[in-house]
Amino acid sequence: MDSALIPKGVKRCSFFQFMGGLGVVSLVLLWGVYAMLLCWIKGLNQTNMNDYYGFALWIWADLGVIALGGGAFFTGLMKYVFGKDELKHIINFAVLIGFICYSSALLILAIDVGQPLRSWYIFWHANVHSMLTEVAFCLSCYFAVLTIEYIPLILENRQIDKVPFWHNLSHNMHTYMAVFAATGAFLSFFHQGSLGGVAGVMFGRPFAFREHLFIWPWTFFLFTWSAASYGPCFTIWLVRITEKITGKKLVRETAIQLLAKLAGWMMFTYIIAKIIDTIYWATVTVPGMGFTLADFYTNNAFYGYWILFAELVLCGVVPALMLVTPKIRQNPIGLFIAVTLGVIGVSLNRWVMVLQALAIPVMSFDQWVLYIPSWQEVATTILPVAYGVILVMISYRYLPVFPNEAELNPLAPETPPVVEAQTEEDGETQDAPEPEMAPAEA
């Protein structure tokens, strides 16, 4: 039914099978939309947040998806600025994932604030000293950049590309893509960093607070660094999952290996910096503020030293070593385990910087407060996941997201009956032969 929209040279499931899958995911999406409407109509009393947990699951999800979406800016930076041309085989997917992550983050923020209609005050009454202001500005600008990066991919749809205007627009956008990639990397440095700064500047919260370099706490640099390290892991992780679901090899292994290697070395250097930061924080910063490390990891039912070990060692040192070791990286299972651990690691880091920071009592006569999200919070957090799956499904079906797909999965030579079938298509065969899906520039 929709074969005219599907890129040439690739095979897709039947339209009804596709719609069936879309329908199932849409049900999850609708569940999330219902919860979202409840939050907007009835207010944030629909959540289990309270005056101790002003930031909770949503802010974690926000920080998480922005870190995981870091694969887009890092891949773009490596390809366009540092000339790692091999990454052109994965850049489209990285941009798509980045677009999904950042649009999800904006959606979650729109649900999270108490007065969404006043959100523009952050720009109008901007407090230039607030890290959140920097986040808002850079995040919005970078989302615009990601949209610009995603548009050429849409324009490469078989039917849209036939229109000369769209074809030329797409071509011209490709010409300037390096400028957008560089802008994206610049903006990402600041918003990833300022998200780290959100926690690091809170000098009333010794768990989150870090020493500064000029106006930037160490978390500023660590967040950017970790997004550049773990974001590509998420891109690779999703490539592998998509390959598993479609049963096809979608990206050239050389591109995956190069990205994994770069991510591995970034992670290796990041985790060294993070360990140094943790040691300095635990031995100098925290005692200087009248606390001990034990104050943050004992006397409560959930947060123990295990979480520190899991973040730094199990999901930090281990995947970093796995990715920088060629033998393990080149092993499909080894690579998948490493990127999975990486994805968990950065999610854990964002979790502790948001939720553990607020769980810890600061006044000696105060107490630990733990929190379990309400179903509305869970549903609205799953909502962007469902939205992401839908966008990947649609993009994969109709757009050249994986430029090597046709080459890596050659279709069986067409037999005469197929030729007959082609003539039945509504006028398509009258057109000049279209090129098969070729590597895109972005």
Next chain:
Amino acid sequence: MKQTGDNGKAQRFGMVIDLDKCTGCGSCMVACQAENNVPFREDESDKTLSITWMRIYRLTNGKSFPDAEICYLPRPCQHCDGLHEGHSPCVSVCPATATDYDGLTGIVSQIYTRCFGCRYCMAACPYHARHFNWWDPVWPKGMEQYLNPDISVRMRGIVEKCGFCFQRYQKALEKAHMQGRRELEEHEYQTSCTQACPAGAIVFGDLRNPHHKVHQLAQPDFKKHGRPKNPMAFRLLEELGTNTKIYYLSSKKWVREAGHNPSVMDKPEEHH
């Protein structure tokens, strides 16, 4: 037009709360709630959702009878100055300048019509002095007639907190201006909790004015970010550099040590 205190300097309004006198009766909380139109719900059993601009904590020395001791600690907004003026934990982080530091009075304000409810200020405040309106305020029938017309009620989805009854300051200042005066007498501007305390445990005034009782009781050393010279006085979490304007007095060492960590605070003095 520069408004100054009667000693010719910008004022720093603050409070001294004598914990030896506080009985934990809660009058200050009730007075605060009535004065500032603080909303409440039918079920207030979950204190993490209660809006309490003034909240009383119950401290114990952890010992059993007969050595057990109890102390009640009223906690309003601490109106932090930070280590450089106006660098309060909350003011510095608010993205929309919805909470502000007034350089003339030292009061940390909350602009309800500008707050869009991101709650970053709540996360940054270690005293839990900031409260979010999880619900729209609903007043029992007829009670809306008792609301204070000098302060707006707040809507759902924004943060609110103690403002040192700023509306009283504005009223007192207007009255003084009508009488041709630029400065206020100590008694002309007092918070509702101060006036309601039956034990006289709360004292309010200009910390920079040597004639004001708060100055005499706390003896703030402004060369050391307002650190109290009175050995019986302390400020909550002084070691974090919040530089609060609420001073507590207690004759009991365990109470003072529950409020701050003197071992950390003493270090800079030894070095300098």
